[in-house]
Amino acid sequence: MFKMEYEDPMGALRSGSVPGGPGGSGPDGSDASYNVEILLDASGSMANVIGSKTRMELAKEAIRSFASSLPAEANAGLRVYGHKGTGSKADKAMSCASNELVYPIQPYEESQLAESLNQFNPAGWTPLAGAIGQAQKDLEPYKGEHDENVIFVVSDGMETCGGDPVQSAAALKASGISPIVHIIGFDVASKEEQQLQDVAEAAGGTYTNARNHEQLKAEFDWSLEDAKKWQDWWLEEKNNLVMDKFGERSDINKIEINWKVQNRSESHKMQHALLTLQTQGKINSPQQKQDHRHAQRILLGNGRPYS
Structure with missing residues (x-):
């Protein structure tokens, strides 16, 4: 007789979820993210000199510049491989097992990345297959509908630890992570380029042979356009x-x-x-x-x- 109908306030609540887009976290804490992981060859040959600096020094400079230019909302990670040992057969097993995520996938932090880059120098062999396999595990948490993943491989040569990087690249492509893969050969000899090209093809990615620091930096900068598009969508x-x-x-x-x-x-x-x-x-x-x-x-x- 006196009771009136009251509107349910729950009906005014909206979902608050971020719809699908080109890519840590979404604006509302959802699983939308843009993640870049760099795999850096730290084998002994990265001590070779281009101009007045070693390949490793130039690679570190390019990585530092690239990471600092990423959108603040993006994540970056750095994995190095072959950074232990001497390149001799006596410690080959140790060197081939050296594969480390020195900068975890997270937003860019200048001092922390600098500290990570200072942890290693050119050292041993080239366990490329193992590094690709570990990168797949690193990015496993970021395989949601709204995640966008990018992997750079910077290497000055082919696999030397007996692994099969082409097979690892194919597994990465089929993993559900759906990464955009860029294989950058850094001043690679012509006879060693074919394997890196095959790795790029198996991963559904691209291959480029950068002959100097400017070309290496340009390959990193090329992907910043995609990162900017993701940032525009995110904002x-x-x-x-x-x-x-x-x-x-x-x-x-x-x-x-x-x-x-x-x-x-x-x-x-x-x-x-x-x-x-x-x-x-x-x-x-x-x-x-x-x-x-x-x-x-x-x-x-x-x-x-x-x-």
């Missing part, structure tokens, strides 16, 4: 989410006001009914007050309308 979705939240808050405020108006209306109707019953002699004044207090408790109990 747009973040803005859309904020606007949705404002609209959601406004809708809830309107529902709250309507609740109060309807609750007051119910109270007035109840009071009018009690006065009518008193006028008709069906209840006395003390009983009216008692019934009215009881009705108020029902209507306003726990600060919410009754259901």
Whole structure:
């Protein structure tokens, strides 16, 4: 008789999820991310000199420049391989087992990356297959619908530890991570290029032989355009989410006001009914007050309308 229909405030809540787009975390904490992992050859031949600097020094400079140019919302990781041993057969097993994620996949942090780059120098053999296999594991958490993954391999030569990098690249492609793979040969001899080209093909990626620092840096910079597109999408979705939240808050405020108006209306109707019953002699004044207090408790109990 007096009960009114109250709008459910849950109906005003929106999903708050970020829709599909070109790619740590999404604007609302969802699993949308842009992740770049660099696999860097640290075998002994990376000590060879181009101009006045070693290949390794030039590679580190290019990596530092690239990572610092990524969108703040993107993640970067650095894995080195072959950075232990001497290149001799005596410690080949140790060198071929050296494969380390020295900078975990995370947003760029200048001092931490610099510290990671200072941890190693050109040393031993080239366990390329193992590095590709480990990169697949590194990126396993980022295989969601909205994740975009990029892998760079910087190597100055072919596999020397008996592994099969072509097979590892094929497994990477089929893993569900769906990475964009760039194989960069760094001043690679012509006779060793074929394996790196085969690795790129098996991974569904690209191959380039960079002969100097400028060409190496250009290969990294080329992918920054894609990273910028992802950032533009990320910021747009973040803005859309904020606007949705404002609209959601406004809708809830309107529902709250309507609740109060309807609750007051119910109270007035109840009071009018009690006065009518008193006028008709069906209840006395003390009983009216008692019934009215009881009705108020029902209507306003726990600060919410009754259901």
